[in-house]
Amino acid sequence: MSDFRLKVFLCVARNLSFTKASRELFITQPAITKHIQELESLYKTRLFERLGNKISLTPAGELLMEHSERILDDYKRLDYEMHLLHNECSGELRLGASTTISQYVLPPFLARFIEKFPHVSLSLLNGNSRDVENALLEHRIDVGMVEGIIRLPNLKYATFQKDELVAVVHTRSKLAKLDEISVYDLYNIPLVLRERGSGTLDVLETALLANNIRLSDLNVRMYLGSTESIKLFLENSECMGIVSVRSIARELAAGLFKVIDIRYLEMQREFSFARLQGEESGLSQVFMQFAAHYNKKL
Known part of the structure; x- marks a missing residue:
């Protein structure tokens, strides 16, 4: 029109x-x-x-x-x-979402979307951002939701939400006595991070490089495949994790975790829809419009 x-x-x-x-x-x-x-x-x-x-x-x-x-x-x-006005949408919609988005962002949207469009059959593939992008390229999903800053040329991206990564420790950790550290203090702090291919690690690496620090120079004790795994690891270690602030809201409120500010380390990122180039209509578009509409009410 x-x-x-x-x-x-x-x-x-x-x-x-x-x-x-x-x-x-x-x-x-x-x-x-x-x-x-x-x-x-x-x-x-x-x-x-x-x-x-x-x-x-x-x-x-x-x-x-x-x-x-x-x-x-x-x-x-x-x-x-x-x-x-007519709830006229029906059919199958195959979604893919990165781990952070699927666990901490997407569920409320899915619940309301299904309520509004009961005749749409939804399925969700969960993986890191690279997994989701590969699923799009292989036509295994219709629309993806990814994090990070790396962009593939065959895909089209549209920002959906803003997010921030933060450094976090368990309140029982010796590190919890700190309120702020320098980015260069990271050389001496044991870290537990998300795995290769995750948008979280992409953002962290880029932020470190802006300070002329390579990830390989840091004391990384463990790479884990989910934020929930990192949180459980932190509960039983003296390590620091780097995670989405959205993923620890409940733990912060309960006094289980503490955020440590890192001077000079900017870790802002975007959650984005990803689609194959040229695909503009169908249930994918309806879902993205619904999510954007709901997001504005938050």
């Missing part, structure tokens, strides 16, 4: 590349150019400055980008709410 030209323009504006927009939208580059030219003719102004092989937005282009994002979001919300 929405003006496809706005979608084309927004894709070019975000990528600042006609070629990338062509690949992302699966239409030819001449078609991309035609849609942009139609918009420029309609508004009697140039939307992009062309400097050799590079382009940039003109002031008019920046204004149109701002409005296009809002207009296309409104169209998505309209489609979503019109479908809600």
Whole structure:
């Protein structure tokens, strides 16, 4: 229902590349150019400055980008709410989610989605972020929810929630007497971390490298395959763990764990939907719209 030209323009504006927009939208580059030219003719102004092989937005282009994002979001919300009037969705939806998301984020969404769309059959594949992305590439799931910062070129990502990693110890640990440490203190502290391929470890490695610290230089006692395993390990050791703050809310409230601030170590990340490039409709889209709608109410 929405003006496809706005979608084309927004894709070019975000990528600042006609070629990338062509690949992302699966239409030819001449078609991309035609849609942009139609918009420029309609508004009697140039939307992009062309400097050799590079382009940039003109002031008019920046204004149109701002409005296009809002207009296309409104169209998505309209489609979503019109479908809600009839609960008309049915069929099979195969989801995949990283361990942290499947345990601490997704269950409330699933419960409400099933309640709203009782005729949709849901299944969930659980693994680390690399497992979920591979399942998408192999067409074993329809939509994935992943963490971390690594992006695969054949997949399309959309931010769903923000998250933060924190350093945590059990309150019985000797380390619990600390309130704050320097990032360089990590050389001497025994650590228990998530396994290779997890989004959690990806974010930690990137944050360490920003401080010229390699993960291999640290005293990692154990790599474990789930946050729950790390929490149980911490209860019986003098180690420090790095986990999502969402995963320890109950333990913090109960006084079982303590967060230790690490100076100069920024460990922000995003939870994202992941799909195969070019897949825009169907139950996957309905689920993502539902989750985004629910998330805004939190």
